[in-house]
Amino acid sequence: MKQMEHVSAPDPPALPAFGRALWRYRGQRGALIPLLQSAQETYGYIPKQAIYEIAGVTGIPPAEVYGVVTFYAQFRLEPQGRYVIRLCTGTACHVNGAPMLEETIEEVLGLKRGETDGERLFTLESVACIGCCSLSPVIMVNDETFGKLDARKLRRLLKRFKKAARQEERG
Amino acid sequence: MRSFKVGTSTCGVSAGADKVLERLLSLAAESDGAPVAVSETGCIGMCYREPLVEVVDGPERVLYAEMTPEAAERLYRGATRDELEAHVLIEGESGDRDGFLLEQHRIALVNCGHIDPADLDDYLAQDGYAGYRKAVTAMTPEEVVAEIELSGLRGRGGGGFPTGLKWKLSRASAADTKYIVCNADEGDPGAFMDRSLLEGDPHGVLEGMAIAGYAIGACEGHIYIRAEYPRAIRRLEAAIEQATARGLLGRGVFGGEIDFEVHIKQGAGAFVCGEETALIASMEGRRGMPRFRPPYPAERGLFDKPTNINNVETFANVPWIVRNGGAAFAALGTPKSKGxxxxxxxxxxxxxxxxxxxxxxxxxxxxxxxxxxxxxxxxxxxxxxxxxxxxxxxxxxxxxxxxxxxxxxxxxxxxxxxxxxxxDSTCMVDVARYFLSFTQSESCGKCTFCRIGTKRMLEILEAICAGGGREGDIERLETLGRQISAASLCGLGQTAPNPVLTTIRYFRDEYEAHIRDKRCPAHVCPSLVSYSISEAACTGCGACIKVCPVDAITGRRKELHVLDAEACIRCGRCYTTCQFDAIIKD
Missing domain, CATH: 3.10.20.600 (Ubiquitin-like (UB roll))
Structure with missing residues (x-):
């Protein structure tokens, strides 16, 4: 029960969306995943705190909440970089050169799948298919999609984002 | 009035349709001449020529392909079709110039790329909700089920279970509450038809669900949709709101006694949730793990109530079947696969x-x-x-x-x-390894054979691709594959070995080349490829020297470069860097 104290003194401070979602919870069945989604939308990841808050409100043990978090690919337990690169590893992208794109990203940014760099500028994730198969191979950088890539085009693209990220970081 | 329709499904936007739309909208906003309508539409399916813009001017209709904001502006400012001849894809009622649409027969996709998915009136003008109206006002639920049975429609999500029979079973389950669930957790890499349907014709899917609700006696429907499809989610939300406001969904549809409310549930990314019982577990807020069947969801599903689950495309066929009759649908296709x-x-x-x-x-x-x-x-x-x-x-x-x-x-x-x-540039062993790595990481872990067996199969395939294949590996893969199929609870495990077993069946020689000759015939598996430099093509530009991480390439500027095969780690960076095709893969 000691963990329940966090509910009254949330830290990091509960931002509006997640707070409202918790407030609106009235014992609806099947609300756990939407609550986690709302936490992730608010914080960008699922902080440990949020797991305890959700557990406290729903009465689901924190271990079970954690089990659900780790089961689904969407949930992250670590904050992400400024730019999230989603490498499409769908079938069409795979046969059209996704492995080559992955190597290029590692070469330019030094990131493997699931990693974030030390400065939190970039995160590399993979996604099974973003449904733009006719533009394969494809990557997404935040919400923007880049298709018909080859190693050379990708190197140029990454260098551009690297420069932009550095500038934003400074300014 | 001239009107411009821009295809803004995810594929179109990825190709730049949003910039075309933006340009047209800003031109329309500042224009003070004749009114011009600019609207969005879904995906007509010609993804290879996106972005697409259809221009309707009185009786004339022309579909332009590969549009840029500049080309769209020229059209807007009155350029004739002759000036944009290279972009013309379809004119009037004639087929498209590529012959892409010629042999197609569109039932589920009939509205995609034609109507504005954000405009309910556009859908109503295409006989939208007429099937639902006919069902509710002129047919008994049993008649609707019989019509679907007559059509021979089978589940379009993969299983191919007869839809009419599924509805019949759900109808027969007695309960105070029943649910309709639309499975929009399209997780197969390489499939995007459900996304296109939801983005291009959301009302079509909603109408199919509503008809199913009437047929089995459910007044609540849920759409379980991938969170990776934000655009489809937005369009569905808008469509539900519009249809509810007009009394087509919600309480007392068509002013009568029937209720049907639709809710959206976002999935959280787990391939196994495409399986019915795992999907239900996920909707209930638990880890998406399948359970033993029976009882089937038609008897005990969501929150232990009878639940009828169909895929997006299955629902999209339903309004057409109710409007035109099951026999018309059954007239298409083969004896056992209709439509x-x-x-x-x-x-x-x-x-x-x-x-x-x-x-x-x-x-x-x-x-x-x-x-x-x-x-x-x-x-x-x-x-x-x-x-x-x-x-x-x-x-x-x-x-x-x-x-x-x-x-x-x-x-x-x-x-x-x-x-x-x-x-022939695709390595079939690599394809099998690719799919196994997908299913292995998506296995929920409940059944031992699926959890550990796929891992063992993947290890063998990785070894073969890396040049460490041994005699007997093919037989080991076959045995493991059979065991996993037989001893897994759900479709994921039962079918996971299929990509491996079929490639062994049809491309055994490629496996043998990898194992015995340590050779990848398609030059895909990095460890089994060797690189050299073509004397004829090398210009001595030095680009490969710069990218080689192990300094295996040497040579002076403007002179032939030399690759030391002993030092080479086969990373392939020189190959992707060279602009003169001077690096040879073998």
């Missing part, structure tokens, strides 16, 4: 996109005819059908008709309709 099927053509094919064809069309007709054959002069080698649950069908079986049972006989499955074309 049409939507396929997502992708991979090494010239014309990639969405096609809807009558069942019974051969694979060759689909790939070589509609798809235009293999890209960049490659040789057609195989198609992969059905994603990670499916298999590879070799080009030699290209005359196989598209039919649930005939495809199953090849070792592949119809699946949800992802069809990835492969040519």
């Amino acid at each position: 049409t099927k939507v396929f997502a053509l992708a991979g090494k094919v010239v014309r990639g996109g969405l096609v809807e064809v009558p069942m019974g069309m051969t694979i060759n007709r689909l790939v070589l005819g509609i798809g235009g054959g293999v890209r960049e002069g490659g040789r057609f080698k195989a198609v992969q059908l059905g994603g990670p649950s499916g298999g590879c069908i070799p080009a030699s079986l290209g005359d196989t008709p598209i039919d649930y049972d005939q495809l199953t006989a090849t070792g592949a499955i119809m699946g949800s309709g992802g069809l990835v074309v492969m040519d």
Whole structure:
């Protein structure tokens, strides 16, 4: 029960969306995943705190909440970089050169799948298919999609984002 | 009045349709001349020529392809079609210039790329909600079920279970509450028809769900949709709101006694949730793990109530069937597979996109005819059908008709309709390894054979691709594959070995080349490829020297470079960097 104290003194401070979602919870069945989604939308990841808050409100043990978090690919337990690169590893992208794109990203940014760099500028994730198969191979950088890539085009693209990220970081 | 329709499905936007739309909207906003309408539409399926803009001017209709904001502006400012001849794809009622639409027969996709998905009136003008009205006002629920049974419609999500029978079972379950669930957790890599349907014609799917609700006696529907489809979610939300405001959904539809409310549930990314019982577990807020059946969801599903789960494309066919009668649908297709099927053509094919064809069309007709054959002069080698649950069908079986049972006989499955074309630059062992790595990481871990067996199979395949294959590996894969199929609870495990078993069946020689000769015939597996420099092509530019991480390439500027095969780690960076095709793979 000691963990329940966090509910009254949330830290990091509960931002509006997640707070409202918790407030609106009235014992609806099947609300756990939407609550986690709302936490992730608010914080960008699922902080440990949020797991305890959700557990406290729903009465689901924190271990079970954690089990659900780790089961689904969407949930992250670590904050992400400024730019999230989603490498499409769908079938069409795979046969059209996704492995080559992955190597290029590692070469330019030094990131493997699931990693974030030390400065939190970039995160590399993979996604099974973003449904733009006719533009394969494809990557997404935040919400923007880049298709018909080859190693050379990708190197140029990454260098551009690297420069932009550095500038934003400074300014 | 002139009107511009821009195709803004995810595929169109990725190709730049949003910038075209933005330009047209800003031009329309500042114009003070004749009114011009600018609207959005869904995906017509010709993804390979996106972005698409249709211009309607009185009786004239022209569809322009590969549009840029500049080209759109020229059109807006009055450029004639002759000036943009290179962009013209379809004129008037004649077919498209590529012959892409010619052999298609559109039932599920009929409105996609034609109506504005954000405008309910556009849908109503195409007989929208007429099927639902007919069902509710002129038919008994039993008559609706009978009509669906007569149509021969089978589940389009992969299983191929007869939809009419499923409805009949759900109808027969007595309970105070029943649910309709639309499975929009489209997780097969290489399939995107459900996304296109939801983005291009959300009301069509909602109407299908509402008819199902009336037929089985459910007043609540849920759409379980991938969170990776934000645009589809937005369009569905808007569509539900509009239809509810007009009394087409919600309480007392058509002013009568029938209720049907629809809610959206976002999935959280787990391939196994495409399986019915795992999907239900996820909707209830638990880890998405399948359970033993029976009881089937038709008896005990969501929150222990009878639940009828169908896939997006299945629902999209329903309004047409109710409007036109089950017999009209059954008149299309083959004896055991009726109607049409939507396929997502992708991979090494010239014309990639969405096609809807009558069942019974051969694979060759689909790939070589509609798809235009293999890209960049490659040789057609195989198609992969059905994603990670499916298999590879070799080009030699290209005359196989598209039919649930005939495809199953090849070792592949119809699946949800992802069809990835492969040519001689695709390594079949690598493809098998790719799918196994997908299913292995998506296995929920409940059944031992699926959890550990797929891991063992993946290890063997990785060893083969890395040059460490041993005699007997092929037989070990076959045995493991059979055991996993037999000892897994759900479809994921039962079908996970299919990509491996079919590639062994049809491309055993490639496996043998990897294992015995340590050679990858398609030059794909990095460890089995060697690199050298072509004397004729090398210009001595030094680009490869710069990228080589182990300094295996030497040579002076403007002189022939030399690659030290001993030092080379086969990373392939020189190959992707060289602009003169001077690096040779062997």
